[in-house]
Amino acid sequence: MLTKRIIPCLDIKDGRTVKGVNFENIRDAGDPIELGAFYAEQGADELVFLDITATNERRKTLSELVTRIARNVNIPFTVGGGISSVDDVSVLLNSGADKISVNTSAFKRPELVDELSREFGSQCVVLAIDTRFENGDWYVYLNGGRVKTEIRAYDWAKEAVNRGAGEILLTSMNNDGTKQGFALDITALLSQNLNVPVIASGGAGTMAHFKDVFEIAQADAALAATIFHYKEIEIQALKTYLYQDGVNIRF
Secondary structure (H helix, E strand, O other), rough: OEEEEEEEEEEEEOEEEEEEEEEEEEEEOHHHHHHHHHHHHOOOOOOOEOOOOOOOOOOOOHHHHHHHHHOOOOEEEEEEEOOOOOHHHHHHHHHHOOEEOOOHHHHHHHHHHHHHHHOHHHHHHEEEEEEEEEEEEEEEEOOOOOEEEEEHHHHHHHHHHHHHEEEEEEEEEEOOOOOOOOOOHHHHHHHHHOOOOOOEEEEOHHHHHHHHHHOOOOOEEEEEHHHHHOOOOOOHHHHHHHOOOOOOOOO
């Protein structure tokens, strides 16, 4: 059985780590380089770095910042934001990223997933899905949660996996920043029906929320930002709690 992973997320805007609620009311949360190094020391299993305005502002992820962060961490590191080509990925991998995350660009041109998985291997390609529950189902949103589509999150995830995506990063916009728990239903739907790892994101507020998303929703990893950035929950304490409750976790 694979160990469950704890992943802090560094949402980046203008070179700073930021965090909001339901993708709005963004506020500063610190220096991404310092935070990345801190989380690596504290036992995080991986890091995710998302330039949250790269797509909306039509610019590329800050590869120089990626290089600086990667120099300070010794754990796997995923980068996303504004990636739309094989060349973009080459730059980020050469800058120090272990994996890349695609979202809006892949949805608009699904062939991108095929191209990236052929060039770099599916293990390198993480499909990020921002989803909101409304009108009885979970729908895909684009451009950092600003643009609604009529496509269901599960349908898009399934297509992307068939095209070569090696992992799904699923963020519930309804739960994001609320600290009321992860979206267990949609996470479980993907985890139980797709043959790739699913990272749950959005809503972590207590240690019990992580236990629920691992045991009830069967997520392979859980991602959080606010509670880690403001030291409301420490990673080592979280891992100890999960281990003592029987969750297969890496120390």
